[in-house]
Amino acid sequence: MIEPLERAVKELKRLPGVGQKSAERLIFHLLTRDEEEVQRLSEAIQDLSTRVNRCEVCGNFSIGEKCDICSDHNRDRSKICVVSRPWDITKIESTQKYDGLYHVLGGLINPIEDVAPEDLSIGKLINRAKEEEVSEVILALEPKTEGESTSMFLVKKLRPLGVEISQIAQGIPVGRDLEFTDKATLGKAFEGRRGV
Amino acid sequence: MGLSREEVFVIRRIDFKESDQIVRLFGRKTGVFSGIAKGSRKLDSKFGSTFDLLNRAEVVYYHGSNLNFLSEGEALDNWESLKRSGDAIDVGLRCAKTISVLLAEGQTAPRVYDLFRATLEELDAHQEGPYLLEVAFYLKSLKYIGFDPDFDGRCLSCGAELDGETSLKFSPRAGGFLCDECKRGEGLKLSQGDRKNLVKLKRTPQSRLRRLKVPEEKLALYYRLLNRFSEYHLERELIPRSLRSSQGRGGALS
Incomplete structure (x- = not known):
């Protein structure tokens, strides 16, 4: 060649x-x-x-110093949705169910891969929750062992700040049969059931 | 192409291509081995949550020359209670990492497998104070793979009784204690109480460790000792980033 x-x-x-x-x-x-x-x-x-840069506020991809979402004054600035990677934002935005701000951690705590809290954008999130008019932090991290560990770490850090902390629901994907759902997922779905 | 069925622990996973994962598994019969789980990251994958880290699972796989091909998998234990505690998850993951550090691919270690299972079962049953289990896991794993630090009350060099000495020196090089005559300044300073704690940690089954009362700063000291021992004899640290608790609740361990 x-x-x-x-x-x-x-x-x-x-x-x-x-x-x-x-x-x-x-x-x-x-x-x-x-x-x-x-x-x-x-x-x-x-x-x-x-x-393409990273937004200096949330870590999303951006053209300038701030991304389109952080620059948009019509967004609800009282909510921050925490994701592990920037491309998760695109996915959440496609749902059109959320109009708040985001924060990208840049990964998940994982001792197996030698990823410690200091390697992630956690300090910046805590500062945002302290300094900005934030009333709710929504954790949208992957529902796997590393995601759970990271969520618990964030809850521990954020709770003293008095902000409301919520986590996106976990359970059976829409359009899927119960028959083919594994027991861990089904168990989570039952734990997270809500009144109708 | 041979087909095998085995009970395994999921000790590592790496995303591969669009929706596959390469998983490192630890089986009682086969030891550490890796396999590819095609499509396992897809929402409608037949594997479901089988390959979540720390899960105990039954897998069916075809033998490959480098990588095995996983064809079926079902989680047997997903440690629901353990996964509600950040500290317990961290300890479980660090123990899993240690297995990868200590064992080569294909190296079998059924006693380490049983120890890992007992450790996860205990973490699942009681999430508080998991560091005792962690240090005991390191001690026993080293012993089971043939690197057994000696905490007997005698000098490893000359055989002198050390019972009368209040301050002991553990030599990572010698793998045990040395008396005043033989130590020549080397080693970690420990007390007789520390020596007795280490003996108890090594001998007590994981399910009964909770009865032992060992302060966390002591556990951090024992971890440093084991890390130094491992660095000397295995030429690697047990865990590259020390016993720092990523959950930040480890007190002196952090």
Whole structure:
């Protein structure tokens, strides 16, 4: 393989889920497209590193110092929803059920992977809860062991501040049969049942 | 391609590709091994919550040359009560990490498996004061894999009785105590009470450890001792980031 192709394949292979064959297929496809199209893709990728920052308030992806959500004065500033990764925000926004602010932790506490509370944006969250007009913090962390551990740590830190702390519901996904639901999920669904 | 069924603990998992996970499992018969669980991150995955960390599960897998292929899995214990305590989760995860540190892939250690199970069962039954269980887990694991620190009341070098001495020196290099004549300044300073505590921690089953009263600052000292011992003999720390409690409730352990 000639040098430019080899280099492009090598770089693509660094991406998650892209192996030698997938990388080669993508490169050969790009070589069949016109120059303008390839240039657009190249610029779009370039922009990721030159134009996309992390919001200095919440840690979301942003163009300027603050993300669109933190800059939007129509959002409910009394609520902060805590997520582990920036792309969780996109998912929650797609529901159109929440109009408050966000805070990205940047991961979950996990001794197995050597991730300690100091590695996450927890101090910043505590400061926001102290300084801003926040009345509720909503924990939207993954319902797995590391997520539970992180949620409990946050509850311990936030409770003395007098803010209301809530956690998103856990249980059976919409449209799924009870028959195929594992007992841990079903148990959580029963614990979190509500009056109708 | 052989097919196996085994009861395992989930001791590590790594997200892989769009919806797969590579999980490191610890079985009583097979020891530590890794497998790929295709699609296990999807909401409608047949694996459900099987591969949540610390779960005890029954898995069916095909043997691969590098990685096994997990075809079925069902959680047997998901330690519901344990997972309601941040401290208990942290202790469970650190013990799981220690298994990865101490055992190589394919190395079997049925006594460590039983010890891990007993530790999780105890953490699930009683969430308060989990650090005693943690230090005892490290002590016993080291013993079961053949690195048994000696807390006998004799000097490991000359055999002299140490009962009369109030201050003892534990030598990580020697793996035990040395008398005044032999210690030459090396080692960690301990009391006779510490020595007796360490003997009790090693001998007492996990289910009966709660009866022992050991202050947390003492547990931190014993952890440092075990870490130094492990660094010397295994050339690695038991847990790279010390016994600091990520929950911040560990008092002197933090």
